[in-house]
Amino acid sequence: MCTSITLQTADCYFGRTLDLTCSFGERVVITPRNYGFRFLRQRPLDHHYAMIGMASVWNNYPLYAEAVNEKGLYMAGLNFPGNACYPESSQPGKTDVSPPELIPWILGRCETAAQAKELLGRVNPIGIPIAEELPLSPLHWHVADADGSFVAEPLEGGMRIYDNPVGVLTNNPTFEFHLTNLNRYMHLTPHAPENRFATQLNLNQFGEGMGGIGLPGDSSSTSRFVKAAFHKLNSVCGDGEQASVSQFFHVLDAVSMVRGSVVTKGGEQDITTYACCINGRTGVYYYKTYENSQITAVGLFREELDGGELREFPLVTEQRIRFEN
Template sequence: MCTSIIFSPKDHYFGRNLDLEVSFGQQVVVTPRNYNFKFRKMPDMKKHFAMVGIALVADEYPLYFDAANEKGLGMAGLNYPDNFHAFEVEDGKDNISPFEFIPWVLGQCATVDEAKKLLEKINLVNINFSEKMQLSPLHWLIADKTGKSITVESDIDGLHVYDNPIGCLTNNPQFPKQLTNLDNYANLSPAMPENTFSKEINFNGYSRGLGSHNLPGGMDSESRFVRVAFNKFNAPKFDTEEENVDTYFHILHSVEQQKGLDEVAPGQFEYTIYSDGTNLDTGVFYYTTYTNKRITKVDMNKLDLDSDQMTVYPINDKITFDEEN
């Protein structure tokens, strides 16, 4: 399970938590403009926008979990079990396998509006990366540096593209149902609640934070959707990059999964393997991991973005301490 957001205090920060029970050896990957993206049913993309994100590199191909390009468009794939459906190849369509979807969009689109236009021709096809690496059931959040975002879901009745006014995505149920469920929490507030119960009863407000008393705290995707939306829309906004990046990670960490709380099989627990985010205005990428909450920074602008070779950085997940004495 996962959580993805676009947070827009001054600049625009896009990224996600990756929640799984196993790590796949993912790395930070910068794919420059002249890396040759090969597609199973579409022509090679030899020139494209550069992008940075976290990916599993297999056979010299970056299988991005999430990424953002140099133009300020970001895209993340999140688990969408039972609902996701991939189709057979269809003439007249851009037949793209889901594992190719992120580079296909980020390679040639600079904005959400351009992505929506491209999506009119997309057919997500049932082609696995390999016999050992089967397709994952996903849906996607796409956002740009205007703060605009959309949700893309491939269901059995076709591809759906939803405007996403919340700028958040988790997992099941389908996105319109997540929005409907949010209505149940319209009375949440960071302020102390007013007494609308009865004029005949006096309440003493025994604790701070009672306005958020009914904020769900579970690991499930509906609870995380409500919680991350509430926390995002009530987060402070600052003038400095350092403070806004720090706030962004506080938002994601507020819905992270601790080991031992979400059992997916006997003795196996899903947890937040990493949290990441890209400043879509500057192209600077940040991440933390489950075992290393110190923010690591990668600036793709410091690399040769006209190269044809990927740059790969191992994930920095070592537990460290700042020693005071």
């Protein structure tokens, strides 16, 4: 389970929580412009836009969970079990791309979300893993830049593309349901509520925050979508980079999972293994992990981007605490 959001302040920020029961070997990975991407059904991509994101590295191949390229285009894959449909054969007029290849295939060649939307509309997410030991994960994708965002869902019948005016994506059900479901919460407000229960009664609020009574508090994907949308769309941010990054993580904190609060059918405990925030203009990737709440940053443009070798940054997972005495 995961939550992906965008947030516009002076710059545009993208990021997500990744909720799992365990680590998947993730680390921050920078792919420079001349790293050679190989694809199962498409021509190699030897020269492309550089990118930074969280990935596990298999056989020197970055399997990105999310990333931003040097042009400020963001793409994240989120769990979509039961709905994701990967055809096992080619489709007429479509481009075969295996799902784990989609993020580098799109970010390597597209500058804008508009370009990515056009390409993804012609993609056939073919159900062939890139290796036998790497089974396909059921995914849908959140794609965004400074001008807006959209969702790509591989459903039965083909890839569906939806404009995303909310700038939020979680998991099941489909994105259409999440948008419709927001209508149930149109009465919520960050302001003091008015008495609409009965005008003949003298009803008044007895504490702050009562305009938000009814905002979901559980960790289901439908509730996280509503909660993230409410906090993001009502967000008031201070000036400067630090204020924007801090505000972004506060929004993600509202939908993060505490160990023990979500137990899977197999008896395992879901946690927010990491949360990230990426400045699309500067290419700085900020993250914190479940074990370490201090923010760590890695800068895309602090590296030599014309090389051909991956640059990997293992996560700082031990809690860092600053003492003042």
